[in-house]
Every structure is written in C-alpha cells, then in structure tokens.
Amino acid sequence: MAWLFVAVTPAAAQYRTYTEIGAFLRDVSIDHPEIARLHDLGLSEEGRHIRAIQITDNPDLEEDEPEFRYISTMHGDEWVGNEMCLFFIDLLTDNYGVDPDLTELVDEIDIWIVPLMNPDGYVYVQRENVNGVDLNRDFPDPYTSPENTTEGRAAETAVIMNWTFASSFTLSANMHTGALVVNYPFDNNPEGADVYTPTPDDDLFIYISEEYSQHNLPMWNSPAFYHGITNGAAWYHIDGGMQDWNYHYMGSNEVTLELSNIYIPPYSQIPTYWSQNRDSMLAYMATCLIGVRGIVTDATTGLPLAATVTVVNRDHEIYTDPDVGDYHRMLMPGTYDLHFEAEGYDPLTVTNVVVSSGEATRLDVALEPPPQIVSPNGGEMLTVGVATEVIWTGDPDAQFQVQYTSNYGDIAAVIDGFEDGELGPDYDTGGNQVWYVTSSQSHSGSYSARAGDIGDNQVSWMTRSVSGGDLSFWYRVSCESGYDFFNFHIDGDLEIHISGHGGWTYYSTTLPPGSHELRWEYDKDGSQSHYYDTVWIDDLEVTTDNTEWFDIVALTDPGVMSVEWVPLAASDDYKVRVRRVYDGGGYGAWDESDGTFSVEAGLIGDLNGDGVVDLSDLALLLAHYGWCEGDANYNPVTDIDDSGCTDLADLAGLLAHYGETYP
Numbered sequence: 171m172a173w174l175f176v177a178v179t180p181a182a183a184q185y186r187t188y189t190e191i192g193a194f195l196r197d198v199s200i201d202h203p204e205i206a207r208l209h210d211l212g213l214s215e216e217g218r219h220i221r222a223i224q225i226t227d228n229p230d231l232e233e234d235e236p237e238f239r240y241i242s243t244m245h246g247d248e249w250v251g252n253e254m255c256l257f258f259i260d261l262l263t264d265n266y267g268v269d270p271d272l273t274e275l276v277d278e279i280d281i282w283i284v285p286l287m288n289p290d291g292y293v294y295v296q297r298e299n300v301n302g303v304d305l306n307r308d309f310p311d312p313y314t315s316p317e318n319t320t321e322g323r324a325a326e327t328a329v330i331m332n333w334t335f336a337s338s339f340t341l342s343a344n345m346h347t348g349a350l351v352v353n354y355p356f357d358n359n360p361e362g363a364d365v366y367t368p369t370p371d372d373d374l375f376i377y378i379s380e381e382y383s384q385h386n387l388p389m390w391n392s393p394a395f396y397h398g399i400t401n402g403a404a405w406y407h408i409d410g411g412m413q414d415w416n417y418h419y420m421g422s423n424e425v426t427l428e429l430s431n432i433y434i435p436p437y438s439q440i441p442t443y444w445s446q447n448r449d450s451m452l453a454y455m456a457t458c459l460i461g462v463r464g465i466v467t468d469a470t471t472g473l474p475l476a477a478t479v480t481v482v483n484r485d486h487e488i489y490t491d492p493d494v495g496d497y498h499r500m501l502m503p504g505t506y507d508l509h510f511e512a513e514g515y516d517p518l519t520v521t522n523v524v525v526s527s528g529e530a531t532r533l534d535v536a537l538e539p540p541p542q543i544v545s546p547n548g549g550e551m552l553t554v555g556v557a558t559e560v561i562w563t564g565d566p567d568a569q570f571q572v573q574y575t576s577n578y579g580d581i582a583a584v585i586d587g588f589e590d591g592e593l594g595p596d597y598d599t600g601g602n603q604v605w606y607v608t609s610s611q612s613h614s615g616s617y618s619a620r621a622g623d624i625g626d627n628q629v630s631w632m633t634r635s636v637s638g639g640d641l642s643f644w645y646r647v648s649c650e651s652g653y654d655f656f657n658f659h660i661d662g663d664l665e666i667h668i669s670g671h672g673g674w675t676y677y678s679t680t681l682p683p684g685s686h687e688l689r690w691e692y693d694k695d696g697s698q699s700h701y702y703d704t705v706w707i708d709d710l711e712v713t714t715d716n717t718e719w720f721d722i723v724a725l726t727d728p729g730v731m732s733v734e735w736v737p738l739a740a741s742d743d744y745k746v747r748v749r750r751v752y753d754g755g756g757y758g759a760w761d762e763s764d765g766t767f768s769v770e771a772g773l774i775g776d777l778n779g780d781g782v783v784d785l786s787d788l789a790l791l792l793a794h795y796g797w798c799e800g801d802a803n804y805n806p807v808t809d810i811d812d813s814g815c816t817d818l819a820d821l822a823g824l825l826a827h828y829g830e831t832y833p
C-alpha cells in the first residue's frame with residue numbers, strides 16, 4: 171500500500187492536551203464531512219467530554235457493515251495509544267479516495283475511535299479516574315460483578331457501556347502502555363487464577379492478536395511473550411476488565427493492546443511508535459471482515475430482526491444489529507453449523523457453512539413464524555375412543571410433527587433443607603470423616619449438611635442420585651484460600667471448585683433426563699486450616715418434569731394443517747403441541763395448546779363414537795377380532811379392556827352395553 175506521508179506538525183511536537191484532542195477531532199469532522207462525524211459519548215466524573223470520531227462512508231446511515239473501534243487511555247497515565255489514535259484518524263481521512271485499500275476499509279467498516287476514555291486521569295496523569303477507580307476493573311464480570319448494568323460504576327465506565335448497548339460492535343481493541351504485547355481474553359476465570367483461560371474462540375483470538383503483533387517487529391520479537399501475544403489470565407487475571415465484558419456480555423471481540431514498556435515515552439519517539447503500529451492497526455481492524463456475515467429477516471415481511479447467532483458447539487452468542495439485521499461472525503477458515511434465533515420465530519440451523527480465508531462468506535437468513543395450535547386449545551372435554559381433529563395454523567408449504575401428552579404438568583420435586591436433623595437414606599457419605607447435619611449454620615430453617623471434621627491431606631464426601639431436571643442448592647465455603655477446596659461434581663464432572671471464606675452462594679443447573687450422581691466434597695491440602703475449615707450445603711432442590719409426549723404424527727405431508735386423533739385413555743391432563751420439521755430434519759420451536767383439556771371415559775362398546783352401542787360397533791369389533799398388539803390389523807379401539815388383543819372379553823364387554831346410548 172502507498173501512504174500519504176503523515177507529518178507531525180512542529181507545533182504539535184508534544185503530546186496533545188485534552189483540549190487539543192477535542193479541537194483535533196472537531197477539525198477532522200469539519201474537514202471530512204463526507205466520512206467523519208464527531209460524537210460526544212458522555213461526560214467524565216469531572217464533566218470532561220468522552221468523544222468518539224466515526225469514520226465511514228455514509229456516516230449518517232445504518233448499513234450492512236461491521237462496527238469496529240479503537241479505545242485508548244482508559245488508564246490516564248498510559249499515553250502512546252491516544253497519539254496512535256490521532257495518527258490513525260489522519261491516515262484514514264487523508265487517504266480516503268486516494269489509496270484504494272484504505273478507501274475500501276473506510277467504505278466497508280463503520281470505524282469508531284475514542285482517543286481518551288479517561289480524560290480526567292489524562293489531565294491529572296494518573297491511572298485511575300478522578301475517584302481512584304481503575305476503569306479496567308470496573309466492568310461487569312460474571313464471577314465478581316455479574317449484573318450487566320451501569321449502577322455503581324464509574325461515569326466513564328457507564329459512558330462506554332451505554333454507548334456499547336446502543337451499538338453492535340463486532341471487534342475492538344483498547345490501548346495501554348506498561349508492556350509490549352497483545353493480550354486476548356479471557357482475563358478472568360471462576361477460580362480467579364493466573365492460568366490460561368481460553369474463550370470458545372481461542373483460535374480466532376490467537377489469529378487476530380498475531381495480525382496485530384506480526385506487523386510490529388519489537389512486539390513480534392518480544393523476549394517476554396512468544397510472537398508478542400498472551401492470553402490475559404495466563405499472564406495475570408483481573409476482575410472487571412473491559413475485554414471480558416465485551417466478549418461475555420456484548421457478543422463482541424476485543425483485545426488489550428500494550429504498546430510500550432515505558433508508560434509515557436518521550437514524544438520524540440512517537441513517530442517511531444506510529445511506524446511500528448500503523449500497519450498493525452490496519453491489519454487488526456481488517457479482521458472484522460472475516461468469517462460469516464449476512465442479514466437476518468422475517469420471512470414474511472422481509473424486515474430486519476434482532477436475532478442471536480451461534481456457531482454450533484461454540485458457547486458464544488453474537489447479535490444482529492436490529493436496524494439492518496446484519497451480523498458479522500468472525501471465524502477462522504473451516505466448516506461450521508450456524509444457529510439463528512429470534513423471539514417469536516422458529517429457530518433455524520444452517521449446516522455446513524464453509525468459511526474460507528479472506529472475505530467473509532455471505533449467509534442471509536429468513537426466519538419463519540412458528541405454527542400455532544388452534545384446537546384442542548384448552549378446556550375441551552373429549553371422549554375416549556372418539557376421534558377429534560387436531561388443528562393448527564402455519565406455513566402451508568411446511569411439514570409438521572404433532573404430539574399429545576396425557577400427564578402434562580407431572581412434576582416431581584426433591585426438596586431437602588436437612589430439617590429432619592439428619593442425612594436421609596438417599597445420601598452416601600465417606601472419606602476420612604463423614605458429612606453430617608448441623609444446626610450451627612443454615613441458609614434457611616435450622617439445619618444444613620456439613621463436611622466432616624477432616625485434617626490435612628484428608629477428604630470428606632457426600633453423594634446422592636437424582637433424576638434429570640432443574641437442580642439447585644446453596645453452599646457456604648469457609649477455608650484456606652487457594653489450598654483447601656470445596657468441589658462439586660455431577661456424574662464425575664467438576665462443576666464447582668472454590669476456596670476461601672464467603673457467604674451462602676446459590677448454584678443451579680439443568681440436568682438432562684436420566685439418573686445423575688451428585689457429589690459434594692471437601693478436600694484439604696497438606697497444611698493450614700483457616701476460618702471454619704469446612705463447607706455447608708442447604709436447600710437442595712431437584713425438579714423433574716415427567717411429562718411424556720407421544721407422536722400423533724411424526725411428519726405430516728406438506729399442506730396438511732390438521733390430523734384426526736383418537737384419545738385412548740381418560741385424563742384431565744391432556745395437551746397437544748406442534749412444530750415445524752425443516753428440510754434436512756431440523757426442527758422449529760414447539761407451540762403448545764394454551765391449556766390442558768380432558769378426555770373422559772365414554773360409553774363402553776361405542777367404538778365409533780356415534781353415541782349408541784349398535785351393530786356398526788359390533789361389526790367394527792369383529793373386523794379386528796383375534797388381532798393383537800404388533801399385528802397389522804390390531805386396533806386399540808376394539809381392544810376395549812386394553813388387554814393387548816381384541817378377544818372374547820372385549821366382545822362380552824360390548825354385548826353387555828348393547829343398545830345403550832350416550833350421554
């Protein structure tokens with residue numbers, strides 16, 4: 171690529187001040203009205219402006235383009251990134267329409283740049299904001315501050331969060347100094363440990379991090395970090411970091427760029443930093459164009475949808491921009507299944523989507539509304555053996571699966587607060603000491619279960635088998651932090667691994683159908699006992715839904731919107747449901763009837779349901795006489811006593827009611 175030379179003007183041969191940066195951004199937006207817009211995102215604690223400049227073709231239109239951003243100097247005493255942002259702004263605006271590659275990036279990407287996230291800290295040359303808050307420890311964090319709201323957070327954090335909520339960023343980076351490395355998520359993990367903690371997109375993060383570092387030779391050749399990149403938590407974990415928040419909560423990829431070992435290098439070195447970071451900044455930004463992209467719309471109206479997009483077997487959602495419906499799922503080359511969901515629509519999985527290197531694969535998706543049950547839809551009174559129509563609405567070109575249940579709402583619950591004062595027979599316990607029930611601690615009521623009083627290098631465990639369903643319990647851990655541990659396993663898989671001294675904590679998960687073994691364990695290392703030196707469990711609940719669904723029809727013909735169905739047993743807890751079957755075997759969402767309906771025993775012997783036991787019923791019975799379950803000619807309707815065969819007992823039953831009428 172050929173660049174216009176971007177000179178440092180003599181008057182600006184020092185770091186630009188907060189005021190000068192504001193004036194610079196304003197001037198750029200005035201000088202380049204066709205591609206640049208100045209945005210005031212909000213105010214710092216002391217009322218300084220946090221400003222962004224947006225650079226793209228058609229800056230006033232929402233377009234089918236990925237949104238990208240650079241944010242610098244959330245730490246007020248880390249001063250290289252802010253200048254890199256200003257040089258980058260000049261590079262893009264001065265070369266637009268001149269350099270074809272740069273012009274294409276500006277045309278294809280909605281680029282946002284925030285040179286100063288922490289203007290108060292910048293003015294006071296301090297890391298934190300004016301209230302002493304480290305902004306890169308102030309974001310929502312699933313392990314330490316899970317509520318995704320701005321409540322209780324610094325003004326600067328809230329400004330970035332609110333801006334992000336209103337946008338749909340695909341990719342970003344935030345710039346620091348103090349090291350020379352690209353740091354990619356995760357920065358944190360449930361244990362708060364300094365161990366490699368990959369996201370489900372680890373391959374992608376390594377790739378985009380190296381897209382940055384390979385163009386910056388001092389970084390690429392770093393003696394401290396191989397290829398100048400590191401997983402954040404592998405280096406050192408942090409709570410409340412911005413990049414983890416973007417990935418966990420906002421479906422956006424972000425890395426942390428450490429641009430200089432020296433926090434504030436002499437300004438005379440800034441042109442050198444620019445020459446080392448210019449190509450990196452461009453190459454990194456361009457990666458938001460890889461993977462799969464497209465628009466998600468309503469199949470009927472064609473209007474854009476707010477949808478979630480997931481790669482099957484990657485536990486990470488991204489979101490469409492609801493204004494246009496566009497999504498940009500960055501992915502490495504390969505073959506993927508993509509899953510699309512939007513509220514009020516059938517989910518859709520598109521299999522075998524091929525991603526090549528370079529430009530993203532385009533995959534536009536139209537979502538269909540799900541079918542709806544019309545009848546029976548709750549409150550009806552039907553009769554055993556009498557045919558009824560199950561009717562639904564939906565796409566007349568589609569095929570459907572229809573099911574019924576006669577035990578809707580059959581919920582079994584295990585609830586144990588240990589209020590009997592002892593472990594019941596459902597528990598096993600062992601190890602060096604057994605678990606027992608105590609009144610010394612409880613989450614509710616008077617009792618809880620507690621690990622045995624073990625010593626160093628000992629273990630105390632308790633197990634219980636439960637059925638699949640919704641599992642929850644409360645636990646409290648009080649032990650030596652980092653060495654003695656509470657472990658909780660489901661079917662041998664470790665689900666909780668925690669130590670330290672804390673209060674009662676809630677755990678919940680959904681167990682698949684079938685039997686499962688729960689195992690609670692307190693495990694001590696070779697020395698030291700701190701706090702209460704134990705673990706308590708209370709208020710165990712397992713809710714199992716035993717509702718059994720049976721096919722009325724597994725796959726209708728296209729255009730079929732009703733099916734005849736004969737209920738065969740009495741119950742007040744019937745329900746029917748329907749879902750779309752897509753070409754290739756994928757399923758849409760079930761639509762259930764609104765309420766349950768009843769089926770009552772009819773007139774015995776009235777096999778055809780016409781209200782009278784007569785010759786036509788006798789003829790029907792005789793037509794199936796002697797046939798048993800599994801035979802082609804077996805008919806459950808003529809098997810009046812459900813014995814498995816239409817036999818003499820059924821004939822006798824019919825004759826006993828011969829001539830009766832109903833109701």
Ligand code: ZN
Binds near residue numbers: 345346348
């Ligand atoms: Zn920093």
